[in-house]
Amino acid sequence: MDPDQLSKHFVEHYYTTFDTNRLALINLYQEGSMLTFEGEKIQGAQSISNKLNSLPFQQCKHNISTVDCQPSGLSGGWVVFVSGNLQLPGEEHLLKFSQVKPH
Amino acid sequence: MDPDQLSKHFVEHYYTTFDTNRLALINLYQEGSMLTFEGEKIQGAQSISNKLNSLPFQQCKHNISTVDCQPSGLSGGWVVFVSGNLQLPGEEHLLKFSQVKPH
Numbered sequence: 001m002d003p004d005q006l007s008k009h010f011v012e013h014y015y016t017t018f019d020t021n022r023l024a025l026i027n028l029y030q031e032g033s034m035l036t037f038e039g040e041k042i043q044g045a046q047s048i049s050n051k052l053n054s055l056p057f058q059q060c061k062h063n064i065s066t067v068d069c070q071p072s073g074l075s076g077g078w079v080v081f082v083s084g085n086l087q088l089p090g091e092e093h094l095l096k097f098s099q100v101k102p103h
Numbered sequence: 104m105d106p107d108q109l110s111k112h113f114v115e116h117y118y119t120t121f122d123t124n125r126l127a128l129i130n131l132y133q134e135g136s137m138l139t140f141e142g143e144k145i146q147g148a149q150s151i152s153n154k155l156n157s158l159p160f161q162q163c164k165h166n167i168s169t170v171d172c173q174p175s176g177l178s179g180g181w182v183v184f185v186s187g188n189l190q191l192p193g194e195e196h197l198l199k200f201s202q203v204k205p206h
Contacts (some may be wrong), residue, residue: 036184057201063149071174072182072205079175079182079205081139088137098201102175 007069007080010101015084016061022053061087062097072102110172110183113204118165119185125156164190165200175205 001009008074026049033049033050034041042051072079080101085094104114120127129152137144138151145154167187175182183204186195 006179026199034173036173039171040168041173056167066142068142070137070144070205077175080202081201081203083201096190098184100182100184100185100203102173102205 003069003078004067007078008067011064011067011080011082013065014029014101018052019059019061023049025049025052057088059089063087077102106172106181110181111170112165114170115182116168116187116198118167121155122162122164125168128151129153159177162192166190180205191202 014025014028017028023094026045029035029045029048031044033048034043035051036042037051040051042048054066062084066083067080069078069080071077071098081098082101083096083098086097087094112143117128117131118129120139127149132151134147136148137146137152137156139145139156143154145151165187166173166188166189167185169186170183172183174180184201185204186199186201189200
C-alpha cells in the first residue's frame with residue numbers, strides 16, 4: 001500500500017476511534033508519543049488519552065478535508081498533515097481543526 | 104536557545120522572506136526537501152522555489168497565529184506546525200493557511 005493510501009486509512013481509523021470509542025485512542029499512542037494541544041505539550045499514551053477524554057464534549061464528528069503525507073527527512077519517517085472541521089452537538093458553527101502526525 | 108524559541112525565529116524568518124524577497128526562499132530548502140502544496144508534491148530546492156515564485160500574486164502578508172514544535176520521534180528531529188492567515192492585495196477576506204516543517 002502506498003504511503004498516501006496508508007495515511008488516509010490511518011487518519012480514518014484515528015478519527016473514527018476518536019468519534020465513537022475515545023477511550024481506545026490510548027492504543028494509537030506509545031510511551032514516547034507527544035501531543036501538542038492548543039500549545040500544551042502532553043507526553044505518553046496514558047497522559048494523552050486522559051487529555052483527549054477530558055475534553056468538554058461527549059459527542060463529536062470529525063469531517064476530514066485533506067490528508068497530505070510526505071517523507072520527514074532524516075529518519076525514513078513520514079509526516080501526515082490533516083485538516084478538516086469538527087461538529088459538536090448544539091453548536092451552530094463547525095470548528096476548523098488541523099493535526100500533524102509525525103512518525 | 105530552546106526549540107520553541109528557535110522554531111518561532113525560523114518561522115518569522117521564513118515568512119518575512121516569503122513576503123519581502125520570495126526568490127531567496129530557495130536558500131531555505133535543500134535537494135532532499137519536499138513541499139506538498141494543495142496536494143501536489145514538489146521535490147528539491149529549485150522546483151520548490153519555482154512553484155512558490157509562480158503563485159498568482161505578487162504581494163502578500165503572512166500573519167502568524169500559532170507556532171507549535173515537538174520532537175518527531177525516531178531521528179532526534181523536530182516538526183513545526185504553523186497556522187495563520189494570508190492577506191492578498193485587493194482581497195477582502197483573509198485566507199487561512201497552515202504549514203508543517205519537518206526537520
